[in-house]
Amino acid sequence: MKQRVISALIGLLILSSAIALIGTIFFNMIIAAVSVMALFEMLRASGCLKNPCLDSLSFLMAAIIPFFNEPAIKGWVLPILFLFFVSFCILLIKNLRTERLEQVSVMILFSLFVPLFFSCAVFMRDFYGVVAGSFYLLFALGCAWLCDTCAYFAGRAFGRHKLAPFVSPKKTVEGLIGGLLGCTVFMILIAFLFTLCLEAFGVYIYVNYIAILLLTPVCAMLGVLGDLFASVIKRQFSVKDFGDIMPGHGGVMDRFDSVLFTIPATFIIAHAISLISVL
C-alpha cells in the first residue's frame, strides 16, 4: 500500500507537470512518451514484438502521431500514414513465413489508434485553447480514475452482482454504479475548484454544470470499457500486468487503460457541447 501511494504521488507530480506544460511542445513530447510506452506494453503483452523492423516502425509512428497537428507536419499526415501502410505491407511480404497477417494487423491497429487516442489530449489543447484544453484533460482523466477509485470502494462496501465475471471477476454492478455516482460528484467539485483557481488568476470561465452532470457518467462508462478491453488482452494472452514501471500499479497501460477511451470521448463530446468556455 505504501509503495502504491508513493507511485501515485509520483504519477500526480508528472501529471501536474504535464498540465503546467500543456501550452508548449513539451506536452506533445509527454504524450508521445506515454504513447510509445503504452504501445510497447500492449505489443509485448499480445506477443507481437518479434521483428525489429516492424517494431521500430510502430514506435516511430506512435512518436510522430502526437505531432500531427503541428504546422511542420500537418501537411504530411496523409503521405506519412500511407507510407506507414506501404512499409508494413512490404515487411509482411518480405517476412511472409515468419509474420502472420493477424499479428501484423494487431501491430498496425495499436500503432495507429493507441497514440491517436492519447493524442486527442493534444488536439483538445490545439482546438479549444490552453484553458479549456486543460479542463478537458482533467475531465477525461477524472472520469477514468475517479470512477475507478469510487467503484473500488463502493464495490468493497456493497458489491454483490458480478459485472463481467469472465473478463474482470472483481468488478461488480454495485461498484460501477457507485463509481459513476461518485465520479460525477467529484467532477462537479473539480469544475467548481477549477473556476475558483482561474478566478484567482483573473481568468473568468463559464461552466456548463448540467452538461458535466449528464456527460461524466457517459465518459466514465467508456473508461470502464477501456479497462475491460485491456483485461481482454491480458486474459487472451495470459498476462497479469502490462508492466512494472510504476511499482504497485503495474505498467503505463495498467493505469492508462481506462483513459485510452475517455480522452477521445471527451474530444468528441467537446466538439458537440462546450463543457466550459472562457469569458
Add this chain to the structure above:
Amino acid sequence: MKQRVISALIGLLILSSAIALIGTIFFNMIIAAVSVMALFEMLRASGCLKNPCLDSLSFLMAAIIPFFNEPAIKGWVLPILFLFFVSFCILLIKNLRTERLEQVSVMILFSLFVPLFFSCAVFMRDFYGVVAGSFYLLFALGCAWLCDTCAYFAGRAFGRHKLAPFVSPKKTVEGLIGGLLGCTVFMILIAFLFTLCLEAFGVYIYVNYIAILLLTPVCAMLGVLGDLFASVIKRQFSVKDFGDIMPGHGGVMDRFDSVLFTIPATFIIAHAISLISVL
C-alpha cells in the same frame, strides 16, 4: 479465354458507367458496393466471418465510408469512427471466448482501410472536380491494370528472374520492367486521348506529361505491391481466389487488389502535383 474476355467487357461496361456517373451520388454508391464486396471477400478469405454482429458492423462501416465527405455525414465522421471502435470493443468483451484479438484486429483494419482506400476515388472527385477526378481515376486504374497486362506479356516473352518466388511465383523482374514501361507509354497515350475527347466537348485542359511520365511507374509499383499483399493473404490462408463473381477473373478483390493501393497513391500524388488542370 472467351469467358475471361466477356467478363472483362462487362467489367469495362460497369467501369464506363461509373465514370459517366462520377459527378453524382451514384458514384459513391458504386464505390460503396465495391468496398463491401471487396471487404466480404477479404474477410472470408482470412477466416474472419464468424460472428454476425461483427460482420454486420464491418459491412455497415464499408458502406458508410464512401459517403464520409457528403455534407450530411461530414460532421459525424469522428463520432461514427469512435462508435465503431467502441462497438467492436463491446463485442470483443462479450465474445471473449470465441473471438480473438488478432482476428478482430484484422476485421477492424480491413473494414476501415479497404473502403477508405477505395473511397479516395470519391474524395478525388470532391477535391479536384469531376473532370480532373475522372482523369485521376483513370490514372489509378490504368497504372494498376495496364501494368498488370503489360507485365503479363513482357513476362511471357522475356521472363527469367523471379520477382517474389514465395509470394507470387509467376511474377518476374523482366515482366515488372516491361509492365512499368508499357503502362507509362499507355498512360501518356490515355492522357493525350483524354485531352482530345474533352476538346471535342469544348473543355480545354493542361496535362503535365512530365509528371505523368515520372509518376506512372511509381504508382504502378504500388499496384504491384497491392497485388503481392493480396497474394500474401491468399497464401497465408491457403485460398486460391477471393471469389468467383467475375468468371475467369475470380472475385472483386482478384481484380481490384492492385487498385487498392494505386487509388490512395493517386489521391496523395494529386495533392502534391496537379497531373491535369482545367483551363
